[in-house]
Amino acid sequence: MAETTYRNNCESRYTEKIESIEGGYCYEANRSHYWGPQELSLFFGTNLYRQSTPEQKLALNHLYWVTQYNQTAATEANAVLYNNVTEGVFSAVGGFGALCSELSLETEQEHQHIHAFHAIGYATRKALFGSERIVRPRLSSLSATSRRNTKNSSAPPSLLSLKIPALNWTKLQDEACRLMILKLSSGGGSCSYSDFLRSQQRSGKPIPVQRAGLLGQVVPASLSRIMTISFGASPFSACFFYAIRYLANILLKNYEHSYFQFHRSLERAGDFIPAPTAISYYHMLDESFHTTTSQLISQDLYKEFPRPTAYEHLMANLIFYRGQQMMLGGLSAVLPGIFRSDSTFILPLYQILRSSLYGLPHQEALYWLEQSLCQEHEGHHVNLKYHQKLHTTMRQAFKPMSYLWPINRELGLMASGASIVKSLRVNRQAFEAMRPTLAQLDQH
Ligand SMILES: [Fe+2]
Numbered sequence: 001m002a003e004t005t006y007r008n009n010c011e012s013r014y015t016e017k018i019e020s021i022e023g024g025y026c027y028e029a030n031r032s033h034y035w036g037p038q039e040l041s042l043f044f045g046t047n048l049y050r051q052s053t054p055e056q057k058l059a060l061n062h063l064y065w066v067t068q069y070n071q072t073a074a075t076e077a078n079a080v081l082y083n084n085v086t087e088g089v090f091s092a093v094g095g096f097g098a099l100c101s102e103l104s105l106e107t108e109q110e111h112q113h114i115h116a117f118h119a120i121g122y123a124t125r126k127a128l129f130g131s132e133r134i135v136r137p138r139l140s141s142l143s144a145t146s147r148r149n150t151k152n153s154s155a156p157p158s159l160l161s162l163k164i165p166a167l168n169w170t171k172l173q174d175e176a177c178r179l180m181i182l183k184l185s186s187g188g189g190s191c192s193y194s195d196f197l198r199s200q201q202r203s204g205k206p207i208p209v210q211r212a213g214l215l216g217q218v219v220p221a222s223l224s225r226i227m228t229i230s231f232g233a234s235p236f237s238a239c240f241f242y243a244i245r246y247l248a249n250i251l252l253k254n255y256e257h258s259y260f261q262f263h264r265s266l267e268r269a270g271d272f273i274p275a276p277t278a279i280s281y282y283h284m285l286d287e288s289f290h291t292t293t294s295q296l297i298s299q300d301l302y303k304e305f306p307r308p309t310a311y312e313h314l315m316a317n318l319i320f321y322r323g324q325q326m327m328l329g330g331l332s333a334v335l336p337g338i339f340r341s342d343s344t345f346i347l348p349l350y351q352i353l354r355s356s357l358y359g360l361p362h363q364e365a366l367y368w369l370e371q372s373l374c375q376e377h378e379g380h381h382v383n384l385k386y387h388q389k390l391h392t393t394m395r396q397a398f399k400p401m402s403y404l405w406p407i408n409r410e411l412g413l414m415a416s417g418a419s420i421v422k423s424l425r426v427n428r429q430a431f432e433a434m435r436p437t438l439a440q441l442d443q444h
């Protein structure tokens with residue numbers, strides 16, 4: 001199975017297509033076209049959207065693409081790291097040559113995808129806003145905190161003040177974690193420890209971690225090294241990473257498939273195909289190989305290895321549970337295909353309303369934000385449709401993973417997020433909490 005995927009992926013030329021489309025991208029040539037179905041637009045279904053000019057509606061459609069692929073790029077950066085970590089486990093165990101080659105190829109492809117998403121996003125924001133400041137929405141505002149925390153994470157200040165040059169505390173902590181996790185993990189201990197992590201440590205580098213993207217957000221900064229070592233410590237935990245990657249693949253496909261169909265309909269009609277639409281189209285084709293790999297490893301391959309220990313079982317379920325809680329536990333009012341609160345989008349949405357695109361004064365921008373986030377509208381119902389489709393697919397995908405707790409296997413937290421009442425309540429709290437910050441911004 002892995003051989004076939006690798007062969008087909010090698011023969012495909014989708015990544016090269018993405019590269020060449022990215023190289024010729026110019027916003028002006030694409031600005032007067034929709035890049036996807038109209039419903040894939042910021043604020044879709046709100047009164048604000050209804051009253052927007054045709055030019056504003058086009059921009060909201062473009063900004064939706066930019067927002068979604070900015071997040072996709074962050075999550076694919078997670079894949080780059082953890083593909084390497086887990087490929088190192090499969091190569092240490094041995095006998096998985098084709099799978100390792102496929103994982104290396106996928107990692108290379110992700111580098112190119114990330115580059116294209118960033119380049120198109122940057123050029124688009126620049127063309128739309130020039131030097132105006134619009135914050136790039138992140139998966140969670142926690143990321144800033146995480147980065148702050150990591151600054152001092154190599155040693156507590158009291159230890160730093162001792163100034164013992166010979167001691168590398170990060171290295172010591174990494175080694176202690178590694179030994180502890182190997183003891184707690186299944187599958188032959190150090191024999192299956194990731195080649196990749198082993199060589200990182202040999203060359204004196206700290207255990208790599210991710211602060212953004214799906215996994216970077218799901219695990220608190222204090223546990224991120226433990227997660228990296230765990231994924232690299234045993235075949236079971238390496239396979240479990242692909243359950244999370246599979247979740248990300250399905251989440252992406254839930255809206256990317258709409259771009260794929262949009263591309264098809266333009267092609268059939270012989271119409272102009274915007275560059276970002278074409279990038280989504282080829283990306284979905286590239287990702288179909290990645291999805292096959294994620295499915296193969298997370299649904300079947302793990303069964304070939306020793307059963308998870310109590311530690312591995314707990315870690316896998318906690319990571320999955322947090323993933324559901326943070327990424328799937330809500331319903332966005334203004335971004336179809338996003339299933340969490342809009343709290344992290346409030347600032348960039350406010351800035352868009354204040355920018356030259358809308359040119360609204362502070363009070364009016366607040367009024368429209370409140371209307372869009374805290375009052376029921378058509379957009380909620382559009383998003384519920386996406387939610388339902390995703391929930392059905394997810395339940396099907398995770399059913400074979402018998403080690404998952406029922407609330408994880410059946411996506412119980414996700415199911416509880418399909419509520420307009422809950423979305424309005426959570427958004428109301430977030431909106432009121434942001435009011436003072438927005439008022440301060442208005443003063444500057
Ligand atoms: Fe990708």
Ligand SMILES: [Fe+2]
Pocket residue numbers: 076079106110287290
């Ligand atoms: Fe991928």
